[in-house]
Amino acid sequence: MRRDVFQAIADPTRRAILSLIALHAMTPNSLAEHFDSSRQAVSKHIKILTECKLVKQELSGREIYYHINPKKMKEIADWLTPFQRLWETRFNQLDDVLLTLKNKKK
Amino acid sequence: MRRDVFQAIADPTRRAILSLIALHAMTPNSLAEHFDSSRQAVSKHIKILTECKLVKQELSGREIYYHINPKKMKEIADWLTPFQRLWETRFNQLDDVLLTLKNKKK
DNA sequence: AATTTGCGCAACCGAATAATTGCATATATA
DNA sequence: TATATATGCAATTATTCGGTTGCGCAAATT
Numbered sequence: 667m668r669r670d671v672f673q674a675i676a677d678p679t680r681r682a683i684l685s686l687i688a689l690h691a692m693t694p695n696s697l698a699e700h701f702d703s704s705r706q707a708v709s710k711h712i713k714i715l716t717e718c719k720l721v722k723q724e725l726s727g728r729e730i731y732y733h734i735n736p737k738k739m740k741e742i743a744d745w746l747t748p749f750q751r752l753w754e755t756r757f758n759q760l761d762d763v764l765l766t767l768k769n770k771k772k
Numbered sequence: 773m774r775r776d777v778f779q780a781i782a783d784p785t786r787r788a789i790l791s792l793i794a795l796h797a798m799t800p801n802s803l804a805e806h807f808d809s810s811r812q813a814v815s816k817h818i819k820i821l822t823e824c825k826l827v828k829q830e831l832s833g834r835e836i837y838y839h840i841n842p843k844k845m846k847e848i849a850d851w852l853t854p855f856q857r858l859w860e861t862r863f864n865q866l867d868d869v870l871l872t873l874k875n876k877k878k
Numbered sequence: 879a880a881t882t883t884g885c886g887c888a889a890c891c892g893a894a895t896a897a898t899t900g901c902a903t904a905t906a907t908a
Numbered sequence: 909t910a911t912a913t914a915t916g917c918a919a920t921t922a923t924t925c926g927g928t929t930g931c932g933c934a935a936a937t938t
Contacts, residue, residue, distance in 0.1 A: 676782035677926080681851070688855055695884060707927055709886065728884050728935040736858035743852050743859075745787070749794055750849070752842035783896080801914065813897055815916070834905040834914050 671741055674718045679703070680711045684720065684734060691724060691731040777847050780824045785809070786817045790826065790840060797830060797837040 675681055683697055694712055698705040712732055715721040719738045724731040781787050789803055800818055804811040818838055821827040825844045830837040 670784075672784075672787065673782045676779045678776075678778075679926090681778065685854070688858065693884075694886090703926085704928065705885085706887095706929080710926075713886085730885070734855075734858065736855070739852070739855050740859040743849070743856070746845070746849050746852070748791070749840070749842070749845050752794065752840065753846040753849075785896090799914075800916090809896090810898065811915085812899080812917095816896075819916085836915070 669714065669717045671718050671720060671738060672745075674714055674720055675742065677711065679708070680715055683708070683711055683715065684739075687721065687732050687734050691733045693729050693731055697732070775820065775824045777824050777826060777844060778851075780820055780826055781848065783817065783820075785814070786821055789814070789817055789821065790845075793827065793838055794840050797839045799835050799837055803838070 675684070679701060682700070686692060686697060686700060694705060694709050697712070698708040701708060712721065715732075716723065720735055721732045722735050724733060781790070785807060788806070792798060792803060792806060800815050801811060803818070804814040807814060818827065821838075822829065826841055827838045828841050830839060
């Protein structure tokens with residue numbers, strides 16, 4: 667079973683869950699209220715997020731509050747770092763120009 | 773068929789393809805040499821990357837050079853932006869402290 | 879003590895994925 | 909012109925995914 671952050675954030679519901687708990691920790695039930703799918707479906711998503719360490723749990727009686735794990739979120743940002751210069755600089759616009767010239771030559 | 777950037781980068785081979793063509797444009801055949809899977813398999817990945825606009829193609833005779841599309845890559849970075857403060861500031865460490873205190877209380 | 883509530887787990891199902899194989903087409907090369 | 913090369917597309921298959929349903933358990937509530 668592949669279980670990495672990239673596979674985890676591939677699902678829109680899981681991305682929404684991350685956005686919600688980024689504001690404040692939430693229980694599965696309170697999370698499920700924000701979606702059309704069942705509580706179990708949401709729980710399954712949480713399980714996947716937990717397995718790849720994107721969320722941590724805080725037990726409180728029979729309730730479980732799920733928190734986001736910033737360190738793991740940063741791993742996604744880290745993967746993007748080498749690509750950053752591509753959109754931050756004007757290299758990409760230069761690429762476009764070169765590409766256009768090349769095509770015109772043909 | 774869901775075809776967004778997040779689903780696209782979920783696959784490790786596709787992430788590797790993006791990393792390779794970020795350095796310089798490549799043809800499907802030259803890309804396939806970097807992987808164990810077949811040329812067709814790589815082509816299918818490229819198709820997915822093309823469909824979600826992460827790569828652009830430059831035709832040159834019978835060869836097709838695939839380029840990365842920085843604008844689309846940035847969309848991933850944009851999604852991450854709201855989460856940035858979670859790891860860039862010391863809020864996350866503060867969270868850890870509060871969580872520990874809460875657990876001790878019980 | 880009995881009932882309700884919050885949760886995880888397992889089984890099941892249809893849809894989507896990733897890979898292979900085989901084929902068709904267009905461009906180079908001999 | 910015949911052959912080799914670069915590529916895309918379609919069919920097939922095993923696997924994974926996302927969802928539902930039903931269950932069991934522990935903590936709260938009555």
